[in-house]
Amino acid sequence: MAGQLITGKIVTPEGVLDDGWIHVDGTRITAVGTGTPPAADRTTAAAWVVPGFIDIHCHGGGGAAFTSPNPDDIRTAVDTHTQHGTTTLLASLVSRPVPELVEQIAVLREHVTDGLIAGVHLEGPFLSAARCGAHDPAILMPPDRDSVAALLDAGPVRMVTLAPELDGAVDAVKQLVDGGSIAAVGHTDAIESLVLPAVDAGATVATHLFNGMRPLHHREPGPIGALLDDERVSVELIVDLVHLSPTIVRLAASHAGADRTVLVTDAISATGAGDGDYRLGELIVEVRDGVPTVQGGNSLAGSTLTMDAAFRNLVKACGLDIPAAVAATASRPADLLGLDTGRLAAGKTADVVLLDETLQVAGVLRRGEWVARG
Structure with missing residues (x-):
């Protein structure tokens, strides 16, 4: 599967997925799950993964x-x-x-x-x-x-x-x-x-x-x-x-x-x-x-x-x-x-924040594109 994966503790509307992943293709989240993730062009790991x-x-x-x-x-x-x-x-x-x-x-x-x-x-x-x-x-x-x-x-x-x-x-x-x-x-x-x-x-x-x-x-x-x-x-x-x-x-x-x-x-x-x-x-x-x-x-x-x-x-x-x-x-x-963001779920816009164990920002994905970290 093309696109990219983000793994970690995923905070979804249904709860926290401890062994979770989200798949992003273009500007959208295409899938969210646990366990063995699908193949992707790029994988990024974080302690916590939350919506932008x-x-x-x-x-x-x-x-x-x-x-x-x-x-x-x-x-x-x-x-x-x-x-x-x-x-x-x-x-x-x-x-x-x-x-x-x-x-x-x-x-x-x-x-x-x-x-x-x-x-x-x-x-x-x-x-x-x-x-x-x-x-x-x-x-x-x-x-x-x-x-x-x-x-x-x-x-x-x-x-x-x-x-x-x-x-x-x-x-x-x-x-x-x-x-x-x-x-x-x-x-x-x-x-x-x-x-x-x-x-x-x-x-x-x-x-x-x-x-x-x-x-x-x-x-x-x-x-x-x-x-x-x-x-x-x-x-x-x-x-x-x-x-x-x-x-x-x-x-x-x-x-x-x-x-x-x-x-x-x-x-x-x-x-x-x-x-x-x-x-x-x-x-x-x-x-x-x-x-x-x-x-x-x-x-x-x-x-x-x-x-x-x-x-x-x-x-x-x-x-x-x-x-x-x-x-x-x-x-x-x-x-x-009334925005199509704010939740990590399939079909939502790929606005994602990666946090480390201390809840410091480790990465930002906006509309499916990684923000350059200054």
């Missing part, structure tokens, strides 16, 4: 941001994360005036067309000034029908984060869903009663749960309690061990389960580029010891996380098992985006 990671919230990397008009910067950011096992991502944009976002989306459109990225995620400008984090509060605004339409018309907007308490937010959720985008709740100061109508209207993602939102309180659950407890909502977790403690990650992931837990990086341009001063939108971000904060304050400004590190942290620091980590980094985000 899917990051639905990523602002950049390698010193480059997805806000750049330079195609080389976009490729640099994508390549930085691909080296760490991310085979699919959404390019996240921070809050800017709507006309400027329209221009940025137009630049990213060609990179979606050529398969480099899967679409655009707009984190704002429809956010709460009280929970703005690293978003410029002067830019924030309530959603209106014309603004939402302009953004959707600009290109492949796959997800939009908004605060449900803003005037027009519930109507905006309906408009986004009708337009084929995911409506996400985040950067919000809403109480529970203001969050639930947005979920009823079709919001299905919690943007970096706990971060950028009103804290959980035993008499007022707020957005954290409302979103975490609603089975219709998938919850993003930034598992860099800075944004969230392992205990909080464990509590949230255990309650949400494999069907609703999604790991994201929220990575900024500093990812893979070292400490220093960087720009996020129009704000200056200081990165010290790998932790980005808004200049002059202590507000976290994204992260320098990669998906392989998030995977390891979930297993080693938070105590979840490897199948749960696979679900959170691949299967669930694939389902959210």
Whole structure:
């Protein structure tokens, strides 16, 4: 049989195949099994074999941001994360005036067309000034029908984060869903009663749960309690061990389960580029010891996380098992985006990550092609 084999502990939808193999021909996985594998042109072995990671919230990397008009910067950011096992991502944009976002989306459109990225995620400008984090509060605004339409018309907007308490937010959720985008709740100061109508209207993602939102309180659950407890909502977790403690990650992931837990990086341009001063939108971000904060304050400004590190942290620091980590980094985000990836099964796109015994990346196969390791 032509093609190539990958052997090791294969994490499949049915469980872990300890003596497993997958056969890849072209861009597809053609077979998955155990025991004696079929003949192939090439065989590659690894300790663990998992689906390619899917990051639905990523602002950049390698010193480059997805806000750049330079195609080389976009490729640099994508390549930085691909080296760490991310085979699919959404390019996240921070809050800017709507006309400027329209221009940025137009630049990213060609990179979606050529398969480099899967679409655009707009984190704002429809956010709460009280929970703005690293978003410029002067830019924030309530959603209106014309603004939402302009953004959707600009290109492949796959997800939009908004605060449900803003005037027009519930109507905006309906408009986004009708337009084929995911409506996400985040950067919000809403109480529970203001969050639930947005979920009823079709919001299905919690943007970096706990971060950028009103804290959980035993008499007022707020957005954290409302979103975490609603089975219709998938919850993003930034598992860099800075944004969230392992205990909080464990509590949230255990309650949400494999069907609703999604790991994201929220990575900024500093990812893979070292400490220093960087720009996020129009704000200056200081990165010290790998932790980005808004200049002059202590507000976290994204992260320098990669998906392989998030995977390891979930297993080693938070105590979840490897199948749960696979679900959170691949299967669930694939389902959210409606992608033919995220699982190691016959007929699926051949996006595969090889991990060694310590869960470090040993190889990345994207669309059936090995990624050159830097």
